[in-house]
Amino acid sequence: AQKVTQAQTEISVVEKEDVTLDCVYETRDTTYYLFWYKQPPSGELVFLIRRNSFDEQNEISGRYSWNFQKSTSSFNFTITASQVVDSAVYFCALSEVLRGYNQGGKLIFGQGTELSVKP
Amino acid sequence: DSGVTQTPKHLITATGQRVTLRCSPRSGDLSVYWYQQSLDQGLQFLIQYYNGEERAKGNILERFSAQQFPDLHSELNLSSLELGDSALYFCASSVVVEAFFGQGTRLTVV
DSSP states (O other), X not given: OOEEEOOOSEEEXXXXXXXXXXXXXXXXXXXXXXXXXXXXXXXXXXXXXXXETTOOOOEEXXXXXXXXXXXXXXXXXXXXXXXXXXXXXEEEEEEEEETTTTEEEEEXXXXXXXXXXXX | OOSOEEEOSEEEEOTTOOEEEEEXXXXXXXXXXXXXXXXXXXXXXXXXXXTTEEEXXXXXXXXXXXXXXXXXXXXXXXXXXXXXXOEEEEEEEESSSOOEEOOOEEEEEO
């Protein structure tokens, strides 16, 4: 069965600190996708990144970076020099690859990590 | 703005009633997904449609049903509502892999 675990329920940091959100996943599939979504206080879910299981290259986008390690089944998310606007709940998610359709399937979400960045 | 539109944004209704949530996917997206977010269950997949056909089903209650119309918009019907159905219901759409979410419909059953 597929499962995503975000062990950190809440994290509180002071502005400009770096923070890493942990994500560990379980799947028997050899091909899958991993995602991070952000849910700000306004409630919408904002797509941040998608990673294919065959691509372990780390990615950096501005202050955001993602570390994918297949050996430890982890897909961690780091925010460098955090800002108050980063305060949100962050979800890690896993999806299967729908064979024959070249598509992702349903998303299995972790329980989310609530990040609070204080000024 | 994700391009996915959900209406209404808020809905308050009584137990036993029936409601319909509507979703317009991003232009060109053939897949529509419905998710439920509640405090105790987190984000749970309900159902997926692809170009009008049901593609996958999650832990969707029998009191709930959905469909995708020829113009690709989708509706989620919730009937015989119970207090425990109060939640944030999200619609998402995708063309290939990345799913983009609407702002959600917050349903409150009183």
